[in-house]
Amino acid sequence: MNCEIGSIIKLDQKFFERPWTKEMWSNLNFDKTQTNFYYLSKINHSDICVGFSLYLINKAESLAHLLKILVIPNKRGKGISSVQLKNDIKYFQSLFIEKIYLEVSTKNLNAIKFYKKHSFVTLRYTQKFYNNGDDAFVMELPL
């Protein structure tokens, strides 16, 4: 399974509690010449699509909003997302992006641990951020 958009959508549906609809995915603007655009970074291992990261870039505000980062369960804990994040950061620095920010469910302890390991700091706690009533931490990483 190569990382074409259909495979990414399948991973999103299979592994995320709140997957996006196909329509939401098909409306994403990946045009890098725009002030606001989505950046999708795909993770292939031996021609298999094992994960991805997705950001909304705002060049005017020098921000990258991390929307989703995922590795399939049997490839987790092997440093794959760490390499991915470091590559994403290099790309953002080339665009003069100054920070990455994100929201993460307070229940997603593995992801919180991952972000803290990569020096993200918690800015605030937002109650009932998600539709199911879950709370979120807002975190950011200055680049």
Ligand SMILES: CC(C)(COP(=O)(O)OP(=O)(O)OC[C@H]1O[C@@H](n2cnc3c(N)ncnc32)[C@H](O)[C@@H]1OP(=O)(O)O)[C@@H](O)C(=O)NCCC(=O)NCCS
């Ligand atoms: C969060 C996620 C992307 C990390 O990917 P990964 O490739 O497994 O991460 P890495 O191997 O590069 O980094 C591992 C670090 O993340 C944290 N971590 C990730 N999974 C963990 C687990 N199962 N148990 C404990 N810590 C974990 C730890 O800090 C770990 O560092 P350590 O090995 O030094 O303890 C992955 O767990 C995932 O896909 N989760 C489901 C999707 C998700 O919740 N995404 C975030 C919200 S969008």
